[in-house]
Amino acid sequence: MTPKEKERLIRRIWIVITYAVLITFALVYLMPFIRSLVASFMTWAQASAYPPEWVPNPFTLENYQKLFRLDLFPRWIRNTALYAGLIVAGNVLFTSMAGYAFARLKFPGKDVIFSALLSLLMIPMFVTLVPNYIIMYKLGLIDNIFGLALLGIVNVSSIFLMRQYFTSLSNEIFEAARLDGCGPIKAFFYIAMPLAKPALGAVAVYQFLGSWNAFIGPLIFLRSPENFTLPVGLSFAFQRSMWTEYTPIIAGSLVASAPTILLFLVLNRYLIRGIVITGGKG
Amino acid sequence: MFSSFSSFYEKARNKEIVAGLTLISIAVILNLVFGYFAMFFAFYLSFFKWDYIGEMQFVGLQNFEIVIRDLIRGLHGAPYLLVPFYTGLKNILLYTLIVVPIQTFLAIVLASFANQKIRGQQFFKVSYFLPATTSSVIVALIFIWLFMKNGYINYVLAHVIPGFEPVDWINNKDYLLFAIATVAIWGTSGHFMVSFLAAMQAIPREIYEAAMLDGAGPIRRFFFITIPMLRPMITYVVVMGLIGALQMFDLAWIMAGANGGPGGAGYTVALDIYNEAFTRIRPGVAAAKSWFLFAIIFTTTYLFQKKYGRAMR
Numbered sequence: 001m002t003p004k005e006k007e008r009l010i011r012r013i014w015i016v017i018t019y020a021v022l023i024t025f026a027l028v029y030l031m032p033f034i035r036s037l038v039a040s041f042m043t044w045a046q047a048s049a050y051p052p053e054w055v056p057n058p059f060t061l062e063n064y065q066k067l068f069r070l071d072l073f074p075r076w077i078r079n080t081a082l083y084a085g086l087i088v089a090g091n092v093l094f095t096s097m098a099g100y101a102f103a104r105l106k107f108p109g110k111d112v113i114f115s116a117l118l119s120l121l122m123i124p125m126f127v128t129l130v131p132n133y134i135i136m137y138k139l140g141l142i143d144n145i146f147g148l149a150l151l152g153i154v155n156v157s158s159i160f161l162m163r164q165y166f167t168s169l170s171n172e173i174f175e176a177a178r179l180d181g182c183g184p185i186k187a188f189f190y191i192a193m194p195l196a197k198p199a200l201g202a203v204a205v206y207q208f209l210g211s212w213n214a215f216i217g218p219l220i221f222l223r224s225p226e227n228f229t230l231p232v233g234l235s236f237a238f239q240r241s242m243w244t245e246y247t248p249i250i251a252g253s254l255v256a257s258a259p260t261i262l263l264f265l266v267l268n269r270y271l272i273r274g275i276v277i278t279g280g281k282g
Numbered sequence: 283m284f285s286s287f288s289s290f291y292e293k294a295r296n297k298e299i300v301a302g303l304t305l306i307s308i309a310v311i312l313n314l315v316f317g318y319f320a321m322f323f324a325f326y327l328s329f330f331k332w333d334y335i336g337e338m339q340f341v342g343l344q345n346f347e348i349v350i351r352d353l354i355r356g357l358h359g360a361p362y363l364l365v366p367f368y369t370g371l372k373n374i375l376l377y378t379l380i381v382v383p384i385q386t387f388l389a390i391v392l393a394s395f396a397n398q399k400i401r402g403q404q405f406f407k408v409s410y411f412l413p414a415t416t417s418s419v420i421v422a423l424i425f426i427w428l429f430m431k432n433g434y435i436n437y438v439l440a441h442v443i444p445g446f447e448p449v450d451w452i453n454n455k456d457y458l459l460f461a462i463a464t465v466a467i468w469g470t471s472g473h474f475m476v477s478f479l480a481a482m483q484a485i486p487r488e489i490y491e492a493a494m495l496d497g498a499g500p501i502r503r504f505f506f507i508t509i510p511m512l513r514p515m516i517t518y519v520v521v522m523g524l525i526g527a528l529q530m531f532d533l534a535w536i537m538a539g540a541n542g543g544p545g546g547a548g549y550t551v552a553l554d555i556y557n558e559a560f561t562r563i564r565p566g567v568a569a570a571k572s573w574f575l576f577a578i579i580f581t582t583t584y585l586f587q588k589k590y591g592r593a594m595r
Binding site for chain 2: 052153
């Protein structure tokens with residue numbers, strides 16, 4: 001075997017190992033989703049069979065029908081959508097306003113205020129949780145989705161992301177606008193906002209994922225079952241039906257995660273780029 | 283109100299100052315109330331005994347004393363029900379010790395396998411990242427079913443590991459925390475893998491080419507080029523992982539229950555803060571415990587950054 005042949009052989013073995021590892025792990029990461037998708041069309045008797053079965057027999061839509069026969073499940077979907085919508089809208093508007101001001105305008109105390117906001121990122125949410133519960137209680141906003149949304153409507157990491165983006169824009173267009181007599185607020189709405197679409201998109205998607213999946217906040221600030229969001233509702237529905245059937249919970253979990261999964265499948269390139277810029281998972 | 287503001291704004295001598303302060307006002311007010319005021323209120327609250335309704339009663343350092351007593355009793359081997367904070371702390375440290383290294387290592391390994399000229403890179407990225415887009419509550423609900431005694435995970439393990447006896451993961455105090463850790467690793471490692479992949483693609487090709495000319499194989503290139511070049515990203519991922527793991531709540535709440543499951547094996551500090559504030563109705567003690575949690579997070583991340591973060595700049 002010549003050295004060249006040997007090198008080619010090693011390269012080929014390495015490629016095989018690479019694919020073996022990557023495919024094995026892809027299966028590990030996807031399996032729970034595939035398994036639950038299949039099981040959501042099974043009866044509980046079949047889904048709990050050992051060894052596991054893979055073909056639904058009989059094929060049943062009973063699990064999904066059960067979910068939507070409950071009055072609460074569609075309500076939870078509506079509540080979650082309302083909560084996520086409020087959070088996304090609030091963050092898109094208010095954090096871009098703040099980000100623009102911190103990046104482009106001069107006003108007294110700018111740097112101090114900005115670093116004061118940033119240092120809030122270091123405080124674990126459990127420190128402010130109990131006081132915020134008390135504040136909300138005093139304001140009469142417990143068990144109110146609008147009250148809950150108020151807590152997350154201006155996220156500091158969104159402000160940071162927007163400020164970074166506005167800082168990276170070139171000066172000239174803002175200079176030109178000013179020379180044409182465009183004031184700073186007008187420049188925000190007519191120049192900065194339209195230019196910031198990619199960053200606004202990242203903030204929106206990022207906040208949507210966070211608020212759709214949020215658990216601790218809704219768990220603490222919402223009290224009555226008809227106001228629950230999907231994660232809280234499902235966790236309580238699960239506790240009540242723990243010893244009977246599990247398949248409706250699996251179907252419910254899939255319905256609840258469908259929007260985020262679809263959003264991710266459609267926007268994954270874009271989202272992954274956004275996550276890479278912002279880093280953490282909120 | 284709006285028209286009076288706009289006439290004030292139009293007449294203002296320095297529009298930029300007025301505009302700047304106006305545009306940040308909502309962000310500043312909300313963060314002042316729910317961030318700073320809440321933080322100082324938590325500090326204040328930790329010196330008081332209260333039930334949310336009656337008078338607040340100043341008790342000095344008593345709330346902190348309760349926490350320290352709990353820790354000391356725990357160290358002397360008191361049963362877990364009497365020492366909730368100690369139980370939560372012990373579990374969460376073990377959990378962090380399992381989750382953070384494994385998820386970081388797995389993320390690096392998968393990223394470096396995927397960072398080659400291969401087909402389907404996008405497919406692998408999407409597959410690994412998918413768990414991170416799903417709510418941890420839903421993930422936990424699905425995994426409870428997979429972890430059942432006659433569930434899918436036992437079935438797979440029995441076929442992969444010879445002589446493996448099926449385990450009742452969720453209802454056995456020796457395995458519960460490992461089950462939770464497995465779910466956490468599954469849920470977050472793909473997310474960090476994407477971060478690593480981005481960092482790896484920023485490493486200049488020439489360094490690898492030079493090493494290949496010197497005869498360095500893929501494994502040596504991984505240890506002597508990739509790992510050192512990734513150091514800032516590793517620090518970042520570990521710090522984010524520490525912050526997330528030490529505050530773990532959702533998975534334990536679903537998989538173990540608010541009381542921590544069998545033998546308190548799934549009890550965490552975050553669950554204890556929740557119970558203190560909303561079940562035992564002792565917001566002062568909850569505030570004191572949250573300061574302990576803050577101190578633990580702050581010291582661990584600070585120490586880690588001090589030790590390994592130097593190479594960042």
